[in-house]
Amino acid sequence: xxxxxxxxxxxxxxxxxxxxxxxxxxxxxxxxxxxxxxxxxxxxxxxxxxxxxxxxxxxxxxxxxxxxxxxxxxxxxxxxxxxxxxxxxxxxxxxxxxxxxxxxxxxxxxxxxxxxxxxxxxxxxxxxxxxxxxxxxxxxxxxxxxxxxxxxxxxxxxxxxxxxxxxxxxxxxxxxxxxxxxxxxxxxxxxxxxxxxxxxxxxxxxxxxx
Numbered sequence: 001x002x003x004x005x006x007x008x009x010x011x012x013x014x015x016x017x018x019x020x021x022x023x024x025x026x027x028x029x030x031x032x033x034x035x036x037x038x039x040x041x042x043x044x045x046x047x048x049x050x051x052x053x054x055x056x057x058x059x060x061x062x063x064x065x066x067x068x069x070x071x072x073x074x075x076x077x078x079x080x081x082x083x084x085x086x087x088x089x090x091x092x093x094x095x096x097x098x099x100x101x102x103x104x105x106x107x108x109x110x111x112x113x114x115x116x117x118x119x120x121x122x123x124x125x126x127x128x129x130x131x132x133x134x135x136x137x138x139x140x141x142x143x144x145x146x147x148x149x150x151x152x153x154x155x156x157x158x159x160x161x162x163x164x165x166x167x168x169x170x171x172x173x174x175x176x177x178x179x180x181x182x183x184x185x186x187x188x189x190x191x192x193x194x195x196x197x198x199x200x201x202x203x204x205x206x207x208x209x210x
Contacts, residue, residue, distance in 0.1 A: 011078060012091035014145040015155070015165040017209045018201060022133055022140040025158065025209075029124050029131055029142075032157050037130070038123035043067045045118070046103070047171065048111040061169075062111060067121070070099035072106075086148050087167035117170055117188035129154040136170060137193035138177055139200040142209075164207045173200050 019025050048062045049055045055062055061075040076090040096102045103113070120135040129146035131154065142160065144151040155162050166173075174188045181198040193199075201208055 010090055010092050012075070012089050012145065013084065013086050013148055013151065014143055015086045015151060015167060016134075016141045016143045017155075017160045017165060018204055018207050019140050019142055019209050020201070021210065022135065022142075025142055025160075026122070026133055028158050029126070029133070032126055032154075034124040034126040034131055036122070037125050038121075040120055040122040040133075041067045043119050043121055044116065046113050047115040047117075048106050049114045050111060053114065056114075062106070064099065064102055064106060066099045070096045070102055072096060072102055084148055085162075086151060086165075087169075115171060115186055115188070117174070118190055119170075126154050126157070131158075136200075137188055137190045138174075138198065141166075141170075160209050164209050166204075166207060173204075176200070177203060 044066045046064045048064065059077045061073070063073045063075075065071045065073065072094050074090075074092045078088045078090050118137065122133045124131040124133075127146075128150045129144055132143045132145075134141040134143060142158070144154050144160075146154070152162060155165070170188060177183060177198060177200055178185075180203050183192075183198065185192045
């Protein structure tokens with residue numbers, strides 16, 4: 001298999017929508033005939049990098065996730081993104097048995113934990129498209145992943161305005177919130193956003209889908 005083919009096999013094509021009422025959207029997901037694939041679960045995600053954040057500077061991501069599984073993910077840039085209305089990245093993932101041991105291996109390789117972010121996630125599928133309902137400390141989101149034509153069709157079926165789609169990740173949204181609200185913390189955790197009105201929903205009000 002050529003390297004180009006190998007890369008194509010590991011492309012992530014997705015968009016996300018910031019939503020005002022996640023319950024209403026969930027009802028539309030169910031009414032559209034989507035099947036529940038994973039029940040709502042709390043996730044802890046840790047971004048690893050060098051002390052100089054060299055991966056981040058190259059637009060790459062090394063992440064260790066813990067929900068009911070432990071998953072190591074690498075995300076890189078993809079040339080296909082130039083011609084897409086969605087976010088397109090190379091994505092490589094493996095599931096591992098032990099979160100703490102995986103974290104120790106990553107540290108031994110010279111990376112350190114740079115950021116933590118949390119969310120609750122429920123996962124559905126609608127045809128070829130994976131639909132995830134995400135509850136983050138600063139707002140609620142729907143992510144669609146699949147081929148670009150399929151996610152456009154799913155967005156229309158769920159009454160998600162394509163013009164309001166977001167193609168940046170949650171940590172980039174956190175950076176926007178930190179700058180706007182002059183936040184001093186670096187982690188996107190529920191504890192950090194307790195008793196605050198500093199939400200991404202307020203900041204990106206023109207992008208909110210009802």
